[in-house]
Amino acid sequence: MLDLALFLILLTIGYFAGRATEHRHYKSILLREKASLHLPTVTSKMLPEVDQIAKSFLVTGSCVISIDYFKRILAVLRNIIGGRMTAYETLIDRARREAILRMKYEALGSHIIVNTRVETASIFSSASQNGIGSVEVFAYGTAIKLKKKL
Amino acid sequence: MKYTPKLLTKNVNTSTTHPLKEFAILTGGILGALILVYVLLGFVLEWVVVPHIPQSVERSLGELFLGNYAVEDSPERQYLQGILDRLVEHEPSQTLDYQLHVEESPMVNAMALPGGHIVLYRGLLDRVESENELAMILGHELGHFAERHHLIGLGRGLVLLVLSATLLGDQSGITQFLQDSLATVESRFSQRQEQQVDEFGLHLLQKTYQHVAGATDFFERIQKEDPEGPLAYFFASHPSPANRVDFLNELISSAHYPMGEKTSLDLPE
Ligand SMILES: [Zn+2]
Numbered sequence: 546m547l548d549l550a551l552f553l554i555l556l557t558i559g560y561f562a563g564r565a566t567e568h569r570h571y572k573s574i575l576l577r578e579k580a581s582l583h584l585p586t587v588t589s590k591m592l593p594e595v596d597q598i599a600k601s602f603l604v605t606g607s608c609v610i611s612i613d614y615f616k617r618i619l620a621v622l623r624n625i626i627g628g629r630m631t632a633y634e635t636l637i638d639r640a641r642r643e644a645i646l647r648m649k650y651e652a653l654g655s656h657i658i659v660n661t662r663v664e665t666a667s668i669f670s671s672a673s674q675n676g677i678g679s680v681e682v683f684a685y686g687t688a689i690k691l692k693k694k695l
Numbered sequence: 696m697k698y699t700p701k702l703l704t705k706n707v708n709t710s711t712t713h714p715l716k717e718f719a720i721l722t723g724g725i726l727g728a729l730i731l732v733y734v735l736l737g738f739v740l741e742w743v744v745v746p747h748i749p750q751s752v753e754r755s756l757g758e759l760f761l762g763n764y765a766v767e768d769s770p771e772r773q774y775l776q777g778i779l780d781r782l783v784e785h786e787p788s789q790t791l792d793y794q795l796h797v798e799e800s801p802m803v804n805a806m807a808l809p810g811g812h813i814v815l816y817r818g819l820l821d822r823v824e825s826e827n828e829l830a831m832i833l834g835h836e837l838g839h840f841a842e843r844h845h846l847i848g849l850g851r852g853l854v855l856l857v858l859s860a861t862l863l864g865d866q867s868g869i870t871q872f873l874q875d876s877l878a879t880v881e882s883r884f885s886q887r888q889e890q891q892v893d894e895f896g897l898h899l900l901q902k903t904y905q906h907v908a909g910a911t912d913f914f915e916r917i918q919k920e921d922p923e924g925p926l927a928y929f930f931a932s933h934p935s936p937a938n939r940v941d942f943l944n945e946l947i948s949s950a951h952y953p954m955g956e957k958t959s960l961d962l963p964e
Binding site: 549552560564575578579582583585587615616618619621622623625626629631632634635637638657 | 717
């Protein structure tokens with residue numbers, strides 16, 4: 546009985562805390578995306594003419610986001626019957642956008658980021674035994690500062 | 696190539712389904728399916744598997760359980776066994792070697808274990824006043840044997856264990872949730888079973904003593920007791936005593952069973 550009560554309490558805390566965090570995070574992501582819209586971030590490997598480049602350097606951004614208890618339970622249930630793991634979608638989406646934003650922040654002062662790559666890794670220690678379940682997204686690219694603006 | 700800055704307005708990477716809705720659908724669906732499987736398997740056990748379990752298997756199962764209830768052959772046990780034996784003589788489907796055990800525990804409970812073993816708890820013995828009401832309780836347990844409820848219960852427990860362990864692993868919270876839900880289903884079954892065997896016990900009482908005096912005494916007495924104390928288990932696993940008294944009285948009047956002289960219970964020291 547105590548087990549069940551603890552479960553329901555964790556579930557409720559997980560749900561409300563997770564929702565609040567997610568909501569706040571998305572608000573901040575949208576704001577910062579708007580603010581950094583002026584910096585082109587592309588996946589193309591095409592570089593500007595070499596003689597136009599004043600400076601080029603590696604920029605990276607990484608973000609680790611954890612699931613909440615509610616999402617974990619949702620995922621366990623979803624695991625049984627299969628289908629879209631909607632509980633994890635926002636998680637990955639947030640991590641990816643946050644990582645790119647951080648990378649852009651590191652590229653402040655440059656004119657473009659080329660060859661942007663995004664990689665992901667799951668960080669977890671036996672999530673089935675109430676361990677940690679989180680995802681890391683790592684974004685990197687080459688920031689280029691031009692002698693004169695494009 | 697021209698670069699067009701684009702702000703995400705609609706997010707195609709996340710779904711719009713409300714997580715609570717998804718949770719409700721998933722738990723409802725999975726829980727519903729599990730309950731269905733559990734109930735179906737329960738019926739399969741009851742009608743297909745259990746009737747075909749040979750007595751030899753049941754006996755060896757019983758030995759597994761009996762380790763906890765060592766037989767110390769006291770005069771008291773023999774006296775109680777005598778009452779049981781008298782009932783068994785009138786039990787039409789008697790096939791097992793029925794053995795009575797007394798467990799020194801304040802709990803008010805009696806159990807039918809596989810292999811024909813009946814365990815009486817001290818707490819129950821202390822509350823019994825006449826041989827007739829004890830015979831009613833023993834008759835009830837014999838009914839569980841006749842209907843093979845002890846095996847069905849065992850099988851159900853096994854099904855539940857396997858279902859929750861394989862599907863949910865060690866997510867203890869969900870497993871607990873599932874077990875509690877299925878326990879509700881289970882108690883529906885057991886209420887039906889308990890009534891069935893109360894009826895069995897009453898008929899056996901009449902056949903053995905030619906009257907049914909004392910049939911409701913025990914239930915009437917414990918009705919007034921605190922349902923939280925040593926009786927907690929009894930109340931949790933059986934229909935409320937008041938209901939049983941009503942049910943038995945109805946049966947007695949419809950079958951026109953006579954009331955005779957009660958035999959007092961003289962437990963040897
Ligand atoms: Zn019973």
